[in-house]
Structure formats: structure tokens, C-alpha cells
Amino acid sequence: MSGNGQKKPVLEVRDISKSFGAIEAVRGVSFDVYPGEILGVIGPNGCGKTTLFNCILGQLKPDKGTVRLKGQDVTGRSPVKLSKNGLGRTFQLLQVFDSMTVPDNLLTASQAHIGTVFSRLFKRPDLGLGGKVNNVVEQFRLGHLVREEAGNLSFGQQKLLDIAMGLMSGPQIVFLDEPAGGVNLSMLVDVKARLLELNGKGITFAIIEHNMEFIFEIAHRILVMAEGQVLMIGSANDVRKDPRVIEAYLGQQD
Numbered sequence: 001m002s003g004n005g006q007k008k009p010v011l012e013v014r015d016i017s018k019s020f021g022a023i024e025a026v027r028g029v030s031f032d033v034y035p036g037e038i039l040g041v042i043g044p045n046g047c048g049k050t051t052l053f054n055c056i057l058g059q060l061k062p063d064k065g066t067v068r069l070k071g072q073d074v075t076g077r078s079p080v081k082l083s084k085n086g087l088g089r090t091f092q093l094l095q096v097f098d099s100m101t102v103p104d105n106l107l108t109a110s111q112a113h114i115g116t117v118f119s120r121l122f123k124r125p126d127l128g129l130g131g132k133v134n135n136v137v138e139q140f141r142l143g144h145l146v147r148e149e150a151g152n153l154s155f156g157q158q159k160l161l162d163i164a165m166g167l168m169s170g171p172q173i174v175f176l177d178e179p180a181g182g183v184n185l186s187m188l189v190d191v192k193a194r195l196l197e198l199n200g201k202g203i204t205f206a207i208i209e210h211n212m213e214f215i216f217e218i219a220h221r222i223l224v225m226a227e228g229q230v231l232m233i234g235s236a237n238d239v240r241k242d243p244r245v246i247e248a249y250l251g252q253q254d
């Protein structure tokens with residue numbers, strides 16, 4: 001484990017389980033997230049990564065287990081409350097509104113009910129958030145796109161906007177679900193650079209990612225899931241050469 005020293009975890013996940021009928025999607029998962037780190041989460045399709053994030057982030061109620069944020073039990077707390085407690089997220093599927101401009105997308109994301117599509121439909125006027133929008137636009141180098149409707153952006157630019165929207169609530173920890181998914185190589189460089197910049201400013205990340213090269217380059221530690229469980233947590237190097245990880249991915253087509 002690199003760079004954690006004696007730091008106390010900012011997020012403690014303990015023994016989370018979640019079933020859908022007979023499918024045990026997540027089975028007794030425990031891990032910590034340390035302040036300032038980028039934790040990568042990988043694992044074959046269907047191994048429970050998104051379900052795990054949903055249980056942590058209030059989208060799903062876990063059958064079992066606890067989540068502690070900055071020492072406080074926040075298990076089952078709503079996404080809105082968690083966002084107010086400094087926990088932000090983006091989803092595996094894009095949450096941007098095609099017919100809204102880039103700044104309007106950012107604005108809606110920052111208004112009270114962050115993170116749900118419905119709430120973003122009920123956009124309210126700028127509540128003095130213009131400055132914040134400008135900051136995020138600048139931070140994400142989206143200045144040349146401020147007049148564009150999100151639907152006119154490339155997929156990679158939309159992914160970047162989606163991440164920027166996740167940052168509007170001023171979170172300390174951000175959970176991302178496949179930020180590199182479907183993004184072309186040149187935009188990937190941008191996504192990577194923005195994430196590293198934000199991390200350099202002290203924002204902690206937990207990132208599910210299918211693109212191994214991408215996540216191995218930016219993550220301090222990697223959590224590998226297989227069949228709903230934690231297979232291992234280690235450095236990119238440890239993970240790369242672990243036979244259990246290679247075995248878990250055998251038979252995966254993509």
C-alpha cells in the first residue's frame with residue numbers, strides 16, 4: 001500500500017452484501033479509502049462493481065454491512081445527503097442533458113438534488129452559482145464549448161462534462177463508474193490529466209474502470225473484485241502479476 005502511511009481512512013466499507021433474488025451480486029466486501037488516494041476497482045463484467053458502488057452511495061440498500069464516512073456511520077443514507085457530506089459520484093451511463101448547454105448542465109448538477117436525472121429536469125435559475133460553474137469550466141478546459149449544447153459534444157467531451165458535473169457539489173471523495181468507457185485515445189489523455197490534477201488538489205477518488213492501462217497508470221491501489229467478492233487489493237504491479245487475477249479474467253471476451 002503506497003502513500004497511506006498512518007493516515008486514517010476517510011471511508012470504511014465493511015462486509016457489504018447485496019442480492020437480487022437468487023443472484024448474490026456483492027458478497028461481504030470490505031475495504032478502506034484513504035484521504036488523497038486514487039483507488040481503482042476492477043473485475044470481470046457482472047462481478048458486482050456497480051452494485052457495490054450503489055450500495056455505498058445510497059442508490060441501493062445493502063442487505064448487510066456498514067459504510068463509515070469520516071468516522072460516521074452513513075449506511076443507507078440518501079445520495080443527496082451523502083453529497084452534502086462530501087461524497088460525489090458519476091454513473092456508468094452518461095447523465096448529461098443533450099439539449100442543455102455545457103454551463104446549464106453544470107448548473108443543474110450543482111442544485112440541491114445532485115445525481116438524479118429527475119432533479120436535473122427541474123432546473124432552477126442560477127442561484128449565485130455562476131462563479132462555481134466558471135471555475136469548473138476552467139478546471140476541465142471546457143471554455144471553448146460553453147455555447148454548445150451537450151448533445152453536440154463528442155462522446156469523450158460528454159464524459160468529461162459528466163465528471164465535471166460530479167465535481168460541482170465540491171466533494172472530497174468522488175466515485176466514478178467507468179470514466180474511460182468508450183472514450184477515444186486522445187480524449188483519454190484529457191480525462192486522465194483532469195483526474196490527476198483534481199487528485200493533486202486533494203480530491204480522493206474511487207474509480208471503477210474496465211480499461212486496465214488507464215487505471216493502472218493513475219491508481220495508487222487497485223481493488224480486484226471477482227464473483228461479488230474482493231479478490232485482492234494491491235499495487236498495479238502486484239495485481240498485474242497475480243495468477244488469481246489472470247484467472248478471474250479468463251473467458252472474458254472484451
Ligand SMILES: Nc1ncnc2c1ncn2[C@@H]1O[C@H](COP(=O)(O)OP(=O)(O)O)[C@@H](O)[C@H]1O
Nearest residue numbers: 020023025043044045046047048049050051052
Ligand atoms: N437491478 C438489478 N436487478 C437484478 N440483477 C442485477 C441488478 N443489478 C445488477 N444485477 C446483477 O448483479 C450482478 C452484478 O452486476 P453489476 O454490479 O452491474 O456488475 P459490474 O458493474 O461489475 O459489471 C450481475 O449478475 C447483474 O446481472
Ligand SMILES: [Mg+2]
Nearest residue numbers: 049050051092
Ligand atoms: Mg458496472
